[in-house]
Amino acid sequence: MGIFFRLLLLFSIPALSDDFYRFIWDGRLLINGLNPYTILPSEFIKDIDYQRIIGDKNIFQYLNSPNYYTVYPPFNQFTFAVAAWFSSGSLFGNVIGLRVFILLAEIGTLMCMSKKNTEASVMLYAFNPLIILELTGNLHFEAVVILFLFLAYKVHKKTLLLSAFFFACAVSTKMLPLIIIPLIIKHLGIKKGVIYASIVSIFTLLFFAPFIDKMLVEKLFSSVNLYFQKFEFNASIYYLVREIGFQIYGYNIIGTAGKVLAFLTFSGICLISWKNKNLFVGALGILTLYFAMATTVHPWYASTLVAVTIFTRFRYPIFWSYLIFLSYAAYQTSLYQENLWLVFLEYSLVFSIMIYEFSRWSTEDSR
Incomplete structure (x- = not known):
């Protein structure tokens, strides 16, 4: 039933958030061989190839931060690009493509939860209006982060390497999980925890490798810094x-x-x-x-x-x-x-x- 309620939103356009327009923007830049981390939307619209690459010229007017460089990490960018590639320029198709990733993540999360919790506990997540509307409905990739974090926990006793890979995938979707690294180090023990954190760092750097640019760090963190000090x-x-x-x-x-x-x-x-x-x-x-x-x-x-x-x-x-x-x-x-x-x-x-x-x-x- 939890999956059914999410499927009801499969063909809807997000109504409570406009972040998905930036997802589409970044994805279309990427499939055209352009690095979304180094391109400012407000400057790019002056480019002669702007409409050929972005497609719908109205997308720009819906961007909520056209004067900021993108802050979405590499795994997010990968999903944006795949959705853009399959949509063939269709805004509606692009939205459905993004939602498929989130639906798959939510199904995975519900499966992980059902094996570790009582039915009543799982229902608190499965039927939660915020989870359904904001993740599946409004296309927020916290759904993917949650799945990767649960997978990292699920396998950490068997293999730290695979667990660190899943954790790096979570970080490469949203950087929020980085704040629990000190907790993980304490949980695993100093030696094993530092090794785990190092492996996570290596995998995360590998995710960023295709986007490496001499101005990448400056532009990415300037946007993150502005987010914390302006918004x-x-x-x-x-x-x-x-x-x-x-x-x-x-x-x-x-x-x-x-x-x-x-x-x-x-x-x-x-x-x-x-x-x-x-x-x-x-x-x-x-x-x-x-x-x-x-x-x-x-x-x-x-x-x-x-x-x-x-x-x-x-x-x-x-x-x-x-x-x-x-x-x-x-x-x-x-x-x-x-x-x-x-x-x-x-x-x-x-x-x-x-x-x-x-x-x-x-x-x-x-x-």
Whole structure:
């Protein structure tokens, strides 16, 4: 039934996100022999071959970051290119091609979950509206990341090499999994963990190898840096810090606050990794800390938390997966405007449930 609900969306065009236009853009550049990491959309439209390569000239007007270089890692780019190649220039066909990858990943994830959890736990993921709508519906590749992370965990006791390969595939789809590397090193032991991390690094570099350009690192990380220091949406702790900044300095302190919160997040990740004995609970804690400190938290970001929490007894990410839809209130009008009261409602409820669960389980574990 979980797969059936996802198949209902097979022929739909995403309605709650426009990220897929950049997926299509990057894929069409790649199948024409162009490196998407070194081409700025706002500059490329001036090229004489622009329409021949991109096809539909209207795609550019739907790009949400035309003045930024792409931030999507190599495995993502591979899926974009395959979908673009099979679609033969059709926007609709391109969307279906991208969705096939996500559907296959979701089927794999449900199979992995069903072998390790009770039926009730799997249903929390299989029928979750956020998971279905944001991953399959809106074409977010967290679905692929989740599958690769589960595969990496599934085989890590048998072969570290294959596990590291799957983990590198996850990193090469979205870079988020890098934040749990310290936890993995602690879980495996320092020696084995460092070897594992090194193998992951080698595989990741091999994925990037076809795109190597002298300006690649500068352009890729300039976009990532701008993302953390310029963009803000549906944040929690950052919004409180920002408000304090307005009261004290009279302007938005995102440039400074972003760096300070990043440092605190890194420190917290190291502490959680060192103190935690359970891999899934540790990963849940690290992801929770990361999103709590982030300046931008789109609804689909919560999908990784939902997937991980299925393997624990914590359920606050499930509540968040319903409450996070409140963030879409910002798009009720053409003029983007967040309702901070709704943001406050969202996070006050989530943090209340989270604090209750952590206090409850920690008390029981201490008995």
